[in-house]
Amino acid sequence: MVDIDGERLLTSLRTLRGFGATGSGVVRPTFSDADMAARRWLRHQMAAAGLDATIDGVGNVFGRSRNHGPALVIGSHSDTQPEGGWLDGAFGVMCAIEVARSFAEDATTAGLAIDTVAWSDEEGTYADFLGSRSFVGALSAADIRRANTAGETVAEALERVGLRDAARVGFESGRHLGYLEAHIEQGPRLEEGGRRIGVVTSIVGMRAMQIMFTGQQNHAGTTPMVRRRDAGVALFEYCVRLRARLEALAGPTTVWTIGNARLEPGAESIVPGSAWCSLQFRDPDDHVLDAIEAAVAHLAAEMTAEGPVEVSASLRRDRVPPAEMSVELRRHLIAAAEARVPGAWVEMPSAAAHDAMVLTGTLPCAMVFIPSIDGISHDFAEDSDDDDIVTGCQVLADAAASVLRG
Amino acid sequence: MVDIDGERLLTSLRTLRGFGATGSGVVRPTFSDADMAARRWLRHQMAAAGLDATIDGVGNVFGRSRNHGPALVIGSHSDTQPEGGWLDGAFGVMCAIEVARSFAEDATTAGLAIDTVAWSDEEGTYADFLGSRSFVGALSAADIRRANTAGETVAEALERVGLRDAARVGFESGRHLGYLEAHIEQGPRLEEGGRRIGVVTSIVGMRAMQIMFTGQQNHAGTTPMVRRRDAGVALFEYCVRLRARLEALAGPTTVWTIGNARLEPGAESIVPGSAWCSLQFRDPDDHVLDAIEAAVAHLAAEMTAEGPVEVSASLRRDRVPPAEMSVELRRHLIAAAEARVPGAWVEMPSAAAHDAMVLTGTLPCAMVFIPSIDGISHDFAEDSDDDDIVTGCQVLADAAASVLRG
Secondary structure, eight states, rough: OOOHHHHHHHHHHHHHTTTTETTTEOOTTSSSSSHHHHHHHHHHHHHHHHHHEEEEETOOEEOSSSOOOEEEEEEEEEOOOBBOOOOTHHOOOOOOOHHHHHHSSSSTTTSSSSEEEEEETTTOOOSSTHHHHHHHTOOOOOOOOOOOOOOHHHHHHHHHOOTTOOOOOOOOOEEEEEEEEEEEEEESSHHHOOOOOEEEEEEEEEEEEEEEEEEEETTTTTTTGGOOOOOHHHHHHHHHHHHHHHHHHHHTTTTEOOEEEEESSOOOOEESSSEEEEEEEEEHHHHHHHHHHHHHHHHHHHHHHOOSSSSEESSSSBBOOOOOHHHHHHHHHHHHHHHTTTTOOOEESSOOOOOOHHHTSSSEEEEEEEEEEGGGSSSSOOOOOOHHHHHHHHHHHHHHHHHHOO | OOOOOHHHHHHHHHHHHHHTEEETOOOOOOOOOHHHHHHHHHHHHHHHTOOEEEOOTTTTTTEEEESSSSSEEEEEEEOTTTTBOOSSTTTHHHHHHHHHHHHSSSOOOOSSEEEEEEESOTTOOOSSSSHHHHHOOOHHHHHTTOBBSSSOOHHHHHHHTTTTTTTOOOOOOTTEEEEEEEOOOOOOOOHEEEEEEEEEEEEOEEEEEEEEOOOEEEEEEEEGGGOOOOHHHHHHHHHHHHHHHHHHOOOOOOOEEEOOEEEEEEOEEEEEEEEEEEEEEEEEOOOOOOOOHHHHHHHHHHHHOOEEEEEEEEEESSOOOOOOOOOOHHHHHHHHHHHHTTTEEEEEESSSOHHHHHHTSSSSOOOEEOOGGGGGGSSTTTTHHHHHHHHHHHEEEEEEHHHHOO
16 A cells, blocks of 8 residues: 555646636647647656656657556546536546656655556547557557548647657557556446445447438328328337337446437428437447347337338447456455445446547556546536545555556 | 310410429529519519509509409419429419409400409518418518518518519408419328319418427436436427327317427437427317317426426417308309319318418408329429319309309
């Protein structure tokens, strides 16, 4: 066990919050002026912790320990959503730096190798998980051509912020034995269950589908009900029936969301000729995701057969499989949690995506969660108790020491 | 009975089609160049039929008979939807002119007074029923300030087309004993029933409502299903339940349409925090409309009480009551139809709105319908058989003669 400096951690977090602070929230999208200023400050903090600190060729801030490996990579991302909370990402980055500097100050841990990282563009302002995908060599030329909503590509942004010719940091197979990330839960489970710490078992898999309804556009006055092929009526019916089916298939943590729907042409006086809705679903178990995908397609075929509207469903993107966290690394986090907050920790899947999801195919990963007040995230109101922030970092530090001591 | 000239009617209709012809359809929105050219041509046609023809201060083309009254006003509108069919409105206008010129050519009818009209902006490019509302003195200063989608007001348009200082034609109480209008059905009932002529009993009443759903916006990954207040889920459920209730309340010609719906913010990864949909319903019986409106509000209150989403419903505009056609005028139309197409006519409500709806509070009105091929209207594909076009005009002429002869 090595004691971190809780006050220093909180002070650092509040300083980082100042880059892009907007009311109680933070606006620090990737490669914005605030984001780059934050990255320069983070590089300085890593250097002050005794690490060889650089901002790499995709914006990752990487602090490499001068100690010999094996090393743990610890970090999270420092960019935010367009209207982000102050802890999402930032918490995990500052925890990593606090672990590195605490270790350096303690003779029993000063020889351990902690490499810290603030990943670039986890939130996908330009390209989802840009930094962690670069780290594991999964970045394509197409990714570098991806643009933000203003139309600036990753390549153009890197040129603008002076990183075009910077080297990219990558996974070192002889050195990096695992990745640890602390994060806020972003949901209500810990708070509702009265737990202080969550040890992540897996990051849920996710699939996105689109369901299309094709009927016949008509005059809303002169077309008798029995003659109609109303795409909107079919959409409502589909969504209600689907809900009953998915409730029957769902596991305890399955979530599904119809976040968008449109009727076309969308006029009060016109029977909708076509319609569509989005469907996103997440679960830690790929079999559950398979079953949901099959149910979506089955219901579409069933309603097409019933008529009078044709229904079809298709995947909108590649399936994102569940990412299993390392059992070995979890064991260290659990031991640390039980020592610091006996009985007040729980194992749980992560319902949100994280850089650890990208890294898990390359090196063992684990994550530790702290409670989010009222479960709020991706919102200016996002917050966590100071005590939970410090406890989360302490558990992370204890686990890191335990892992590296073997 | 007086015989109209069917070939002349068809030739005139095809000429009128040329103003704004686009493929098989017509683009002739109110006060467009094509619309004004058509109105000038119609004024000429009315003058050639021996009428005192003017384009009035809101764009109505009015052909006043030089005969003493009592007079029948006969007509329809000559403007079209943004993408209109060639017969909607145009058919009734050319029928009126054909009746006037046929009457003038026949010694037995030459002394009867037929005033013809091509109403302005029935389709509401600027303001619904602009011309007929002006005729009955129901136009307000606010109407004159209404604008088209390009932002031009009625007043500006009248200035542009040189009608700012023109006199407005109005109802003459000592002269005008009734209004007759021929129109395409715009629906499938005549064709499906094998009928050639429809005699309109009433124009259905219409109400438009908006239903609002207020829940809580959340992260689609981290918010457990049981904690959600998903406005989209409530909307789908509401629409399906409403359908079952309205089916139980509906009469044989009731129609209702949910033409538009939105989930907010409408993102794949966000649980919708609010949602809304439109609802429009039409029926010839105001009691049925009352029952539907009550059912809409009742279901909203019921779902609000059930939770977790608040549902509220409100009227979007003034209620449009059903417009009863004159029993006396209908009797003449029925006699004429039975004489020309024995057994092949039917009494029916009009599911679409017409200028007769506006006029009916001021003078007795009646309408005659001809079949629409496949029930299609407000579409480039709109069409009717030549035989039906001629028959419709003939029935109208016979009825007009019968009315004026007393």
